[in-house]
Amino acid sequence: MRFEHAMIAMHAGIALGSNLGEREVRMEEALSFLRRLSKGGHFLRSSLWKSDPVDCPPGSGEFLNAVAEIDWDGSPEDLLAALLAFESRAGRLPPEKRLRNSPRPVDLDLLYCGKLVRSSPGLILPHPRLANRIFVLGPLAEIEPHLCLPGFSRTVKELYDRLREDHS
Numbered sequence: 001m002r003f004e005h006a007m008i009a010m011h012a013g014i015a016l017g018s019n020l021g022e023r024e025v026r027m028e029e030a031l032s033f034l035r036r037l038s039k040g041g042h043f044l045r046s047s048l049w050k051s052d053p054v055d056c057p058p059g060s061g062e063f064l065n066a067v068a069e070i071d072w073d074g075s076p077e078d079l080l081a082a083l084l085a086f087e088s089r090a091g092r093l094p095p096e097k098r099l100r101n102s103p104r105p106v107d108l109d110l111l112y113c114g115k116l117v118r119s120s121p122g123l124i125l126p127h128p129r130l131a132n133r134i135f136v137l138g139p140l141a142e143i144e145p146h147l148c149l150p151g152f153s154r155t156v157k158e159l160y161d162r163l164r165e166d167h168s
Contacts, residue, residue, distance in 0.1 A: 009040045010114030012072040012079055013144070015127070015136045019053060019063040020103040026090060027064050030106050033086050037079075040071030046139030053103075054133075060103050067111070067139035076113040080123055083108040111136065117150050126150060131159050134167065 014034060018026040027048060035043045045068045053060040072079050088094065090106040111127045118125040126149045130136055137160035140147070145157035152159065 009042075009071040009073040010116070011042065011069050012076070012113045013067060013069050013111035013140060014083065015107075015109040015111055015130075015133075015139075016066045016068065017063050017107040017109075017135070018105060019056075019061045020105045021091075023064045024048070026106045027066060029090065030086065030108060031066065031068060034068045034070055037072075037082060038070035039073045042069070042071040044069040044143040046142040049135055049139050051135035054135075055100075056103070063135065065135040065139060067136065067143060069143055072113060076110060076116060076118060076125060077123060079113065080110050083110060109136075111140070112149050115150050126152075132163070134160070134163055137163055 016027060016030050016034075018030075031045055034045075046066045049065045051063045051065050053063060087104075087106055087108055092104050092106060109127055110123070110125065111130055113125055116125055127136075130140075130149070131152065137156060141157045141160040145155060147156045148154070149156070154162070
């Protein structure tokens with residue numbers, strides 16, 4: 001007997017960043033793409049935040065950052081593939097052809113996918129550096145302040161407030 005089951009839609013968080021070219025235009029294009037990608041119509045987005053480049057080559061420009069949350073009913077690997085394909089179409093070079101953390105027209109990072117936990121060479125969920133990045137936690141706290149991700153005992157807002165205290 002063969003059982004078929006549909007994936008249940010879950011909320012997926014995606015961090016967006018741009019520090020090359022027409023940043024505002026790229027960010028709005030990426031947000032429109034994510035809105036269309038959402039399977040259940042659920043779409044939350046933060047405001048645009050400005051941040052200094054972190055661990056980037058000298059001379060890298062200021063970033064615009066945001067976070068969006070969509071409904072996704074496939075695998076996180078399929079969502080990641082869709083995000084990477086969008087980055088490529090937007091002009092981002094593949095990893096093997098660019099310097100690490102080099103300026104980019106658009107960067108989409110999968111932060112979480114429901115309560116799933118993954119640790120594979122191509123995907124770690126929740127995102128391993130999420131809790132150390134003000135430019136991710138701030139926008140995420142705008143749209144999901146009470147969210148508590150797997151492996152964390154604090155909400156996103158509590159993580160953000162603590163990180164802000166540590167950097168003041």
